[in-house]
Amino acid sequence: MSTITRNVTVSMTINGQSITRTIDARTLLVHFIREHARLTGTHVGCDTSNCGACSIMIDGESAKSCTVLAVQADGCSITTIEGLSGPYNGMSAVQEGFRQCHGLQCGYCTPGMVMAATSLLNEIPDPSEEQIRSGLEGNLCRCTGYQMIVESVRWAVEHPAP
Amino acid sequence: MSLVGAKVLRKEDPRLLSGTGTYVDDLSPAQCAFASFVTSAEAHATIDAIDVRAALAIPGVLAVYTAADFTDYPDLPGGLPTLERPALARNTVRFVGEPVAVVVAEDRYIAADAVAAVTVSYSPLKVMTTIEDATAGDSVPLFPRHGSNVITIVPTMDDLEKELAKCHGRASLHIVNQRCAAVPIEPMAVLADWKPDGLTVWATFQAPHHLRNYLATWLDIPQMNCRVVAPDVGGGFGSKIVWYPELFIAPVISKLLRRPVKFAQTRTEAMMQMAHGRDQVHDIEVGYEKDGTIKALRLIVSQNLGAYGDPTGLGLAVLTTWMAAGAYRIPKVSTSFRTVVTNTTPVAAYRGAGRPEAAYSIERIVDQVARQTGLDPAVVRQRNFIPPSAFPYETHNEAVVYDSADFPAALAECLRIVDYDAVRAEQKARRNDPSKPLLGIGLSCWLEIAGFGPNGSLEGFGHLASWESAQVRIQPDGSAIVYSGSSPHGQGHETMLSQIASDELGISFDRIKVITGDTAAVLQGIGTMGSRGAPTAGSAVKVASSRVLTRAKRIAAHLLEAAEEDLEVVDDAFNVKGSPGKKVSWGDVAWASFQPLRIPPELQAGSLEERLFQESPNFSYPSGAYACVVEIDRETGDVTIRDMVLVDDCGTVINPLLAEGQVHGGVAQGIAQALYEGVSYDSSTGQPVTANLLDYLVPSAADLPDYKVGRTTTLCPNNPLGAKGIGESGSVGAPPAVINAIVDALSEFGVDHIDMPATPEKIWKAMKSGGNS
Numbered sequence: 001m002s003t004i005t006r007n008v009t010v011s012m013t014i015n016g017q018s019i020t021r022t023i024d025a026r027t028l029l030v031h032f033i034r035e036h037a038r039l040t041g042t043h044v045g046c047d048t049s050n051c052g053a054c055s056i057m058i059d060g061e062s063a064k065s066c067t068v069l070a071v072q073a074d075g076c077s078i079t080t081i082e083g084l085s086g087p088y089n090g091m092s093a094v095q096e097g098f099r100q101c102h103g104l105q106c107g108y109c110t111p112g113m114v115m116a117a118t119s120l121l122n123e124i125p126d127p128s129e130e131q132i133r134s135g136l137e138g139n140l141c142r143c144t145g146y147q148m149i150v151e152s153v154r155w156a157v158e159h160p161a162p
Numbered sequence: 163m164s165l166v167g168a169k170v171l172r173k174e175d176p177r178l179l180s181g182t183g184t185y186v187d188d189l190s191p192a193q194c195a196f197a198s199f200v201t202s203a204e205a206h207a208t209i210d211a212i213d214v215r216a217a218l219a220i221p222g223v224l225a226v227y228t229a230a231d232f233t234d235y236p237d238l239p240g241g242l243p244t245l246e247r248p249a250l251a252r253n254t255v256r257f258v259g260e261p262v263a264v265v266v267a268e269d270r271y272i273a274a275d276a277v278a279a280v281t282v283s284y285s286p287l288k289v290m291t292t293i294e295d296a297t298a299g300d301s302v303p304l305f306p307r308h309g310s311n312v313i314t315i316v317p318t319m320d321d322l323e324k325e326l327a328k329c330h331g332r333a334s335l336h337i338v339n340q341r342c343a344a345v346p347i348e349p350m351a352v353l354a355d356w357k358p359d360g361l362t363v364w365a366t367f368q369a370p371h372h373l374r375n376y377l378a379t380w381l382d383i384p385q386m387n388c389r390v391v392a393p394d395v396g397g398g399f400g401s402k403i404v405w406y407p408e409l410f411i412a413p414v415i416s417k418l419l420r421r422p423v424k425f426a427q428t429r430t431e432a433m434m435q436m437a438h439g440r441d442q443v444h445d446i447e448v449g450y451e452k453d454g455t456i457k458a459l460r461l462i463v464s465q466n467l468g469a470y471g472d473p474t475g476l477g478l479a480v481l482t483t484w485m486a487a488g489a490y491r492i493p494k495v496s497t498s499f500r501t502v503v504t505n506t507t508p509v510a511a512y513r514g515a516g517r518p519e520a521a522y523s524i525e526r527i528v529d530q531v532a533r534q535t536g537l538d539p540a541v542v543r544q545r546n547f548i549p550p551s552a553f554p555y556e557t558h559n560e561a562v563v564y565d566s567a568d569f570p571a572a573l574a575e576c577l578r579i580v581d582y583d584a585v586r587a588e589q590k591a592r593r594n595d596p597s598k599p600l601l602g603i604g605l606s607c608w609l610e611i612a613g614f615g616p617n618g619s620l621e622g623f624g625h626l627a628s629w630e631s632a633q634v635r636i637q638p639d640g641s642a643i644v645y646s647g648s649s650p651h652g653q654g655h656e657t658m659l660s661q662i663a664s665d666e667l668g669i670s671f672d673r674i675k676v677i678t679g680d681t682a683a684v685l686q687g688i689g690t691m692g693s694r695g696a697p698t699a700g701s702a703v704k705v706a707s708s709r710v711l712t713r714a715k716r717i718a719a720h721l722l723e724a725a726e727e728d729l730e731v732v733d734d735a736f737n738v739k740g741s742p743g744k745k746v747s748w749g750d751v752a753w754a755s756f757q758p759l760r761i762p763p764e765l766q767a768g769s770l771e772e773r774l775f776q777e778s779p780n781f782s783y784p785s786g787a788y789a790c791v792v793e794i795d796r797e798t799g800d801v802t803i804r805d806m807v808l809v810d811d812c813g814t815v816i817n818p819l820l821a822e823g824q825v826h827g828g829v830a831q832g833i834a835q836a837l838y839e840g841v842s843y844d845s846s847t848g849q850p851v852t853a854n855l856l857d858y859l860v861p862s863a864a865d866l867p868d869y870k871v872g873r874t875t876t877l878c879p880n881n882p883l884g885a886k887g888i889g890e891s892g893s894v895g896a897p898p899a900v901i902n903a904i905v906d907a908l909s910e911f912g913v914d915h916i917d918m919p920a921t922p923e924k925i926w927k928a929m930k931s932g933g934n935s
Contacts, residue, residue, distance in 0.1 A: 024271055026271065027271070034187075034188075035190065035269075038190075039181070040181070040184075040185075040187075040188035041180070041181015041182065041183075042181070043185070043347075043348070043396070044187070045347040045396075045429065046429035046854065046855045047428045047429050047430055047854065048429065048430075048854045048855050048856045050854075050855035050856060050860075051347060051429070051855060053347055080181065081179075081180065081181035082180070082182075084180075089176065090180070091176070091179060091180060095179045095180065098175070098179055099171055099172070099175040099176070099179060100171065102171075102172070102819045102820065102822070102823050104175060104178055104179065105397075105652035105653070105654070105823055105827065106346070106347070106348070106394075106395065106396045106397040106652030107174065107175075107178030107179075107183050107394060107396070107652070108185065108346070108347045108348040108394075108396025108397060109347045109396075110178055111179075111181050114179065129868075132863070133862075133863040133864045134863075134864050136862070136863045136864075137862045137863060137864040138862070139862070139863075140347060140855070140862060141347070141863075142345055142346055142347050142399070142827070142830075142831070142860065143397055143652050143823070143827045144823060144826055144827055144830075145826030145827045145828075145829055145830030145866060145869065145892075146826075146830065146862075146863040146866050147826055147866075147868050147869055148822075148823060148826065149863060150863065150868075
């Protein structure tokens, strides 16, 4: 079996920093972020886009970076977990909510969960419990049983950044 | 203020929340190559030929290895004689996904290309995926040298037929405890770096010293040159204490290629290669009197081991039979089991490991007694409970002596929170109202064996010993480093152990650091499994810290020219009681402890350090009472959990936030087993049909309910903390509560039992057929 690889040059902005690399055209965005930009907070937990550990934002919209080719993000502005910031020792209200409410245990799904929750609050600033649960449906956590994640998101709603 | 028992936020969180945690696949040393496995597409076959030429021709492919390249190395550890498992399949493959060859390439994409380019020719053999098939007359042995697919048989001395026959009534159930996958969100990953001065292996693993011990032996290198690091570990649930081939192969490849080598499993690979859990079939029967008291219990267990005998997998049925009688005083108990190999992924520990299976069957059969006697399930439980006065309670097995519990109090609290009588009244009212969904309530008064610490308890599963280590080391500035041999994967050891050390030492929480998971830093260790973290590792830290404090007090007394017994430690300082202002800070004491001229003559410099191997005289027995209220759609069979009440007794609670998190997570996995999850195979081909997260239904936030948590406390008398452990409680207690609720809701259809996962399809069929499906 022969493989045909084609190298392409892609440029994007990740967390405000521009990056240009010549890569194998089939490189997934998640691997571009992790292995070329060396930002390892974004994780890979499945190969069927079910788990959401790779959730990021592309031009402000939530996306699973394992289902996007890096070339498709050419020219885009990417935000990863490393790009979040806020008044809570440098962390955002969502991040602090997860800390306050024990919304994480092993931490592997957490960056994706935090990004999905951040994106959810951008769309629905004051979600009900049901809206939080359905809004995070695309992100799997095996440790918490989710209730404390729901509470974490509510904490962020109740503590808007000043 | 005591920190033990306080809701303290976690030390781990800032790094994990900011994306600066370190999981194995995050590490990428210079020149790192990537390994990927060619795995068997056949469930049972002989390997005729492996053609690697096309793979080697791909630019960027560094090497391809097969079993022929590993003839200098022994089989994987832990297998029974005649059941050996080589690191790469040799001649025969026994399950789909079994590694056959390994390719190494410059990156994971090229490695995937190379895997696809390797051609393996097979001659298929008869496929047997179930116990029934593997023990049928026309079965063929997976291991011809063993001769039979039945690997172990532990028969009963007395089948209790006489006792059962004497009883007023008998109740029996045939119960399938289905195969589940642990699905930690981080799959397996290993990075090996073989250098002239020694090997370092980073692995996502629950027991790094355990791996170090076996890896060094396997590689025939001294342990001093074999460092294993478990960095941040993305969940384990039992699946990361198993001897997977990649853990052993990666170091060899690194040695051969003189480069660091990494393997990071895809989820699809993980679903086939990571050990599964459960997969037991039970025949349970009890004899009872008219008032519901149970006089005799017989449990017959069959364990599907999968294709190879994992040391833990072989022991699961032992734990199940130990815990067969649950929370009940049953005069006669008879248990037996057999273990059987099949052409499926090997079975090992999964959260609860043998105890959820026991709790499920006893809690189901108690409900069946209630059904047959017409008594309320709560009443039948109350009439059979071991009373609080009967502890320590000797069970049918001499190894199992329950430490402490108050089952009636836990059930009473559970019934109060769920408002049991009101739910029963509502249920009665609904029976005649087809416009409303069916309503059912299920109870589970479960008990499990945990705190694996007694000498001999883990050795049986291949571990070095059963103690857990702690080392408490005071720094010259009075801050402290605590080293623990229990390496966590989400439990929050950094926080929990800091709380314990802070209380004992009188050093503030923020000035204590916990280090785990590195064999080069932690003196020795066993690992994190079997709900042993708090009872063993926590107790070790408590005792070691108190010994350090004793010596620190001697130094403080010397510096203050006061009597030791007059000192108290408050706010990082030693104060002379009753003499305000007469004090010396922890930092000053620590500094002096390294200066021979300033310490009492009988002490040596550096004495504020203690190492301890904490042994335990007995197991611990966490218990609880759970209630589940379900509604079932009469048209579709869809189940909604309306209420999930969880009353736990884990003895001393170190941190209620973390304890609650453990319960929630375990219950989520328990509900998942009851309603959603199940590994399945095409029985004719042995192909897995649940080999990714599209087909294997791990529930999301939208699928799971809120939990109502309660607590009763009976202390564990067998460790200095009084803690029983909490990691597995939820996964033990939840499945019977959910299924009992569903069967309760379906009782008007004559349904006595429904197997897990209770899918809408199964429930719908049960409603249509009156349970005779």
